Amino acid sequence: MHLYEDLVAVSRSSKLLAGIEAKERVLNVQNRRRGVAARRGDGTFGEIIPGAQAITDPGYVVSRGSIATVDIGTEVKILAKAMIKQIDRVISDLCNQVSQFRKGGGSPICVAVVGVNHADEYTSYEGDRAFTTTGRGGYLHPIQEAAAAERRLIADAKPAFDEFLILRYKATNSPPFPFSWLDHANTKLDYAAILTRVSSKYQQRF
Numbered sequence: 001m002h003l004y005e006d007l008v009a010v011s012r013s014s015k016l017l018a019g020i021e022a023k024e025r026v027l028n029v030q031n032r033r034r035g036v037a038a039r040r041g042d043g044t045f046g047e048i049i050p051g052a053q054a055i056t057d058p059g060y061v062v063s064r065g066s067i068a069t070v071d072i073g074t075e076v077k078i079l080a081k082a083m084i085k086q087i088d089r090v091i092s093d094l095c096n097q098v099s100q101f102r103k104g105g106g107s108p109i110c111v112a113v114v115g116v117n118h119a120d121e122y123t124s125y126e127g128d129r130a131f132t133t134t135g136r137g138g139y140l141h142p143i144q145e146a147a148a149a150e151r152r153l154i155a156d157a158k159p160a161f162d163e164f165l166i167l168r169y170k171a172t173n174s175p176p177f178p179f180s181w182l183d184h185a186n187t188k189l190d191y192a193a194i195l196t197r198v199s200s201k202y203q204q205r206f
Contacts, residue, residue, distance in 0.1 A: 012199035023054040026065040043074040073101035083149040117142035123174040
């Protein structure tokens with residue numbers, strides 16, 4: 001939801017802004033397209049169905065509603081631990097989602113946002129039991145797997161998307177549950193660059 005708000009904030013596509021202001025382009029209220037059988041994405045934005053109601057939430061500029069087409073499709077994945085163990089599934093899910101966005105025709109701008117944990121350790125929970133990574137065997141710390149996971153994502157998933165953003169963060173998932181960006185300044189620049197490129201693509205395609 002905030003990605004689309006940020007596209008408005010950077011104000012680089014007059015077509016995008018005009019569609020949002022007229023409530024002709026909206027964030028999909030159900031992440032589904034009427035009449036198109038496709039797996040929902042994490043955030044889809046497109047042309048509202050004629051006659052459908054556009055809902056504008058307080059504090060937001062981009063309205064929500066039922067859409068007929070996908071202009072921009074966004075898929076989000078978060079890798080926190082055991083990254084290499086699940087990397088094949090994550091890559092498959094990402095690439096398959098691009099096909100889902102394109103079902104029903106059109107030329108949607110496909111965006112991936114993938115969080116990769118760089119913490120020195122990570123704790124997971126099963127009921128009342130806590131499991132903290134040891135750095136050995138199948139319990140490697142996130143920082144031990146992050147670089148390899150990122151290489152796989154860039155090689156095997158990134159080519160399927162128009163824009164691919166890796167968010168490098170640190171989170172241990174243990175009290176007091178600290179969170180930080182690995183490099184906050186560069187994260188801001190990478191995100192701003194993608195907002196600019198998505199805006200440019202929107203101006204060209206729509």
